[in-house]
Amino acid sequence: MPIAAVGAVVASIIVGSAVDLSRAYRVKNQLQAACDAGVLAGRRTVLTNGFDKPAKDAAEDYFETNFASSNNETRSTATFVASSDDNGNTVKGVAKTVLDTAIMRLFGFNNFALEATCTSSMGVGNSDVVMVLDNTGSMGSNLSYSETRLEALQGAMKNFYTTLSNATNGTSARIRYGFVPYSTSVNVGRMLYDLNPDYIADKFYYSSRKAVYTTETNTTETAAGTTYGGPDYINYQTVGSWQDYQSGYYPQSSCENNKIPVTSTYADYGSSSTSTSTSTNGSGQKVNTTTTTQRQVQITGVRCTGYTAYYYGWPYTAYKMQVTYKSRDKVTYKNDLFNITTTETKKFDHFDYKPAVEYDTSTYKTFTSVSAPTGDTPKGAATVTPVYSTWNGCIHERKTVAQSSFSYSSVYGISPTGARDLDIDSAPDVYDEDTKWAPMWPEVVYTREVIERDSWGQPKTDKWGRVIAKDTYGTGDYGTRPSSPCPAAAQGLKEMTQSQFNTYANSLSATGNTYLDIGMIWGGRLLSPDGIFSSTVNSPPANGGEVSRHIVFMTDGVMEPNKSVNQAWGLEWWDRKVTSDGSSGDTARHTSRFLASCEAIKDKGIRIWVIAFTSGLSDDLKACASDNSSFTAADSSQLNAAFQEIAKQVGELRITQ
Numbered sequence: 001m002p003i004a005a006v007g008a009v010v011a012s013i014i015v016g017s018a019v020d021l022s023r024a025y026r027v028k029n030q031l032q033a034a035c036d037a038g039v040l041a042g043r044r045t046v047l048t049n050g051f052d053k054p055a056k057d058a059a060e061d062y063f064e065t066n067f068a069s070s071n072n073e074t075r076s077t078a079t080f081v082a083s084s085d086d087n088g089n090t091v092k093g094v095a096k097t098v099l100d101t102a103i104m105r106l107f108g109f110n111n112f113a114l115e116a117t118c119t120s121s122m123g124v125g126n127s128d129v130v131m132v133l134d135n136t137g138s139m140g141s142n143l144s145y146s147e148t149r150l151e152a153l154q155g156a157m158k159n160f161y162t163t164l165s166n167a168t169n170g171t172s173a174r175i176r177y178g179f180v181p182y183s184t185s186v187n188v189g190r191m192l193y194d195l196n197p198d199y200i201a202d203k204f205y206y207s208s209r210k211a212v213y214t215t216e217t218n219t220t221e222t223a224a225g226t227t228y229g230g231p232d233y234i235n236y237q238t239v240g241s242w243q244d245y246q247s248g249y250y251p252q253s254s255c256e257n258n259k260i261p262v263t264s265t266y267a268d269y270g271s272s273s274t275s276t277s278t279s280t281n282g283s284g285q286k287v288n289t290t291t292t293t294q295r296q297v298q299i300t301g302v303r304c305t306g307y308t309a310y311y312y313g314w315p316y317t318a319y320k321m322q323v324t325y326k327s328r329d330k331v332t333y334k335n336d337l338f339n340i341t342t343t344e345t346k347k348f349d350h351f352d353y354k355p356a357v358e359y360d361t362s363t364y365k366t367f368t369s370v371s372a373p374t375g376d377t378p379k380g381a382a383t384v385t386p387v388y389s390t391w392n393g394c395i396h397e398r399k400t401v402a403q404s405s406f407s408y409s410s411v412y413g414i415s416p417t418g419a420r421d422l423d424i425d426s427a428p429d430v431y432d433e434d435t436k437w438a439p440m441w442p443e444v445v446y447t448r449e450v451i452e453r454d455s456w457g458q459p460k461t462d463k464w465g466r467v468i469a470k471d472t473y474g475t476g477d478y479g480t481r482p483s484s485p486c487p488a489a490a491q492g493l494k495e496m497t498q499s500q501f502n503t504y505a506n507s508l509s510a511t512g513n514t515y516l517d518i519g520m521i522w523g524g525r526l527l528s529p530d531g532i533f534s535s536t537v538n539s540p541p542a543n544g545g546e547v548s549r550h551i552v553f554m555t556d557g558v559m560e561p562n563k564s565v566n567q568a569w570g571l572e573w574w575d576r577k578v579t580s581d582g583s584s585g586d587t588a589r590h591t592s593r594f595l596a597s598c599e600a601i602k603d604k605g606i607r608i609w610v611i612a613f614t615s616g617l618s619d620d621l622k623a624c625a626s627d628n629s630s631f632t633a634a635d636s637s638q639l640n641a642a643f644q645e646i647a648k649q650v651g652e653l654r655i656t657q
Contacts, residue, residue: 024112027099031078032116034067035095038080039120046088047644048159055091056082063095089166090121126547127164127650128493128537130178131157132523133508134555134613135487137183140510143636149556149614152636154505156643160552161501163647174541177496178526179504181487182519183512184567185440188490189393192437193365195532198430200365204396204438207574208357209374209446209479211384213346221338224285229333233296242303242322255304255319266296266328286338291331298326348381353448353479355574365439367391372444389443394486397421397518397568399434402580406592408599421569422593424524424600425531442484445566448476448574471573473582484566485512492526493536514560517594518568520624523551524601549606550650552643553624556613559594561586591620598624611642 042051042059059082067078078097084090095116139150164175180186192199245260272294279287301324309318364370367390375385398420406422407415414422420435428435449469452460459478460468469478488507496504527549529537541547563573563583573582578589602608610625612618612632622630631642 024099024114027097028114028116030067031095031097031114032118034063035080035093035116035118036120037066038063038082038095039091039093039118042082042084042091042093043088043120044648046084046091047640048162051082051084051088051091055088059091059093063093067095067097087166089169090119093118093120121167126174126541126543126545127550128176128178128527128547129550129552129650130180130493130523130527132180132182132519132551132553133157134514134519134557135181135183135508135510136512136514136557136560137485137510138514138556143614147636148510150508150510152639153554153613154508155636156640157505158498158502159640160643160647161496161498163644164650165498167647172541172543173545174495174543174547176493177491177501178493179491180519180522180526181490181508182515182522183487184485184515184518184562184565185394185396185487185512186490186518186522186568187393187395187487188437188522189365189391189395189439190367190489191492192395193367196427196430197365199428199436199532200361201433201436201438202360202362202365203358203433204361204441205356205358206441206444207353207355207446207448207571208359208444209351209353210357211373211377212349212352214349216345216347218343218345220341220343221286222341224337224339226337227335229335230331232331233328234331235327235329237327239325239327242301242305242324245302245321245323252304252306252317252319255321259302259304259321260299260323262302263299266298266326266330268330269295269297269327281337284340286340288336288338290334290336292334294330294332296328296330300324300326346382348377348379348384350379350477351479353446353476355448355474357444359441359444361439361441364389364391364441367393372441374444374446387443389441391439391441392486393489394440394484395568396438396440396570397521398423398428398437400569400577402576402578402589404585404589404592406596408596408603410603414596414600419593422521422596422600424521424528424597427532440484440486440566440568442481442566445484445571446479446481447564447571448472448474449478450476451478473574473576482564482566482571483512487511490522490526492533513562513565513567514555514557515567515590516555516559517590517597520551520553520594520597520601523553524597524604524606527551527601527606528604530604548650549604550646551601551606551608552611552646553608554611554613555615555621557615558618559587559591559620561590595620595623602626609646611639611646613639 038059041062042055045055045058060080063080078095080093080095082091082093084092095118097114099112099114101111133153139148139153141149143149143152168175189200272292275291277289277291279289281287303322304319305322306317306319308315310316359372369388369390371386371388373384373386375387377385400421401416401418403416403419406419409415420426428437448471450472452468452470454460462468467478488509491504525531526533527537528534531537561567561572563586564571569575569577572578572586576582579586598608607626607629608624610617610621610630612621612630614634617630617632631645633639633642
């Protein structure tokens with residue numbers, strides 16, 4: 001019996017300890033799990049202020065949610081203390097509680113003091129991040145009295161960098177950043193030129209204006225000497241009867257005394273006459289001929305003949321002189337010679353506004369200042385006023401098709417195949433201009449209209465004095481230079497310091513309309529491992545690890561094409577590269593391009609994050625984003641939170657202890 005009694009006590013101790021130890025093990029596991037949840041929540045909540053009160057509160061809330069003393073048979077004295085020694089990059093936790101024994105208290109063991117420690121940090125592997133950022137005019141709108149939407153974006157970008165930089169500090173992880181600011185076009189010209197100048201067209205057809213001239217012909221005469229001709233003797237005449245030669249001599253003696261002599265030679269008689277004529281000789285010279293005609297007379301006989309005259313009724317005899325003669329005309333010629341120089345002078349008359357004017361872009365694409373004959377010019381000027389400009393880097397897209405819908409499949413790629421603008425991989429054929437990108441050249445691009453005129457042919461104007469004109473698809477006689485917005489230059493993937501990153505963020509500006517498709521297309525091109533930048537994309541990190549690829553796509557609006565703005569597809573109303581009539585279905589067609597591009601990018605294993613800033617998250621944006629990768633942000637703090645959440649998921653939040 002004594003032995004049995006001792007055995008019973010020993011058995012009770014063994015069974016009791018097993019029961020209480022099992023309870024302690026279960027509570028310790030729950031305490032550890034709650035501790036881990038707390039530090040994970042605390043680390044996830046860390047923003048740019050480090051491990052502040054919101055982060056600490058989140059850690060404690062998660063601990064309390066995951067460890068309820070009443071459910072674990074512990075005392076209500078369970079504690080959890082979260083802290084960070086490195087401004088939130090690593091969050092540590094210590095959890096403590098007391099578990100009363102159920103059986104072992106009979107043997108003097110009243111409770112177990114349980115403790116769990118935990119640590120959470122964000123470890124980041126190799127990552128490439130391309131930020132495709134809305135830089136349209138609306139981004140210049142005020143969020144508050146002191147901050148614009150663009151300024152809020154710039155701040156969120158910088159905080160994004162800080163978060164990933166802190167997470168990779170002291171590691172071998174490689175983080176590279178690329179940027180595609182977008183509006184009506186993208187500024188990728190410098191990147192393309194540096195990659196291969198032949199990827200940019202050497203000639204391109206723009207909607208532009210072309211000078212029309214009138215031609216004036218002018219001649220210049222230069223004296224080339226004088227020649228003389230003649231004399232020519234013509235019109236010979238012989239007078240056989242006596243002709244009165246001179247009268248008025250009343251006495252016979254006077255007549256006899258003044259008789260002219262009979263001559264054997266011709267003498268000039270009377271005044272000469274002249275005439276002029278103009279001709280051209282065999283040498284092409286102008287000849288001014290002056291012809292002089294002089295009557296010459298040879299007197300063959302002279303006599304005085306009396307006749308009866310009357311003076312106050314009284315008759316008397318008067319005498320007159322009579323002659324017989326021969327006559328001829330002496331003709332001489334003076335030829336003044338002139339060399340004739342004929343010049344044609346062109347004078348500016350007006351501009352024709354045409355649908356396709358070819359320009360040589362081979363120098364313009366090198367970012368060298370060039371001139372174009374498109375400046376405002378007064379009528380009658382000898383030449384058109386040149387306009388000098390240097391390429392700002394924005395582009396016109398490659399050849400496309402004006403189709404209503406586009407799609408992508410992993411088997412067939414983009415459909416229709418003629419849409420080279422949606423091909424994010426293929427390099428241009430250097431011998432085919434249709435496969436290349438072209439510079440956007442604002443100084444040569446003009447709209448085309450036809451002026452309404454009154455019955456006098458004068459332009460009609462409205463009450464504000466503006467010329468009334470109608471759009472025309474063909475050639476017009478009136479036009480204006482449209483708006484040609486161009487965002488900040490894009491940047492390919494590269495590692496950056498905080499200072500470099502901040503400098504780039506500060507360079508962004510707000511301009512233009514929202515073309516989501518052009519931004520996404522170029523985000524894909526910069527990050528595609530199979531595209532024209534593949535040598536950069538596929539450059540292996542020094543640590544030899546895998547690389548995750550991400551596009552962070554931010555917009556503050558919806559697709560908003562403008563048919564009259566000079567954009568990546570030209571002047572839609574006039575060029576009609578997207579629509580069939582210049583306007584119908586413009587938004588839907590660009591949206592279809594956008595969605596097809598999103599699918600092509602995701603098919604390459606690239607994760608697309610979408611942030612709708614100050615606007616609703618449309619179905620199109622949701623469809624574009626990868627799974628669980630879309631956010632809305634109504635204000636600056638929410639935008640920052642969205643960027644931070646993406647940063648944490650680009651990194652890997654994990655328990656390290």
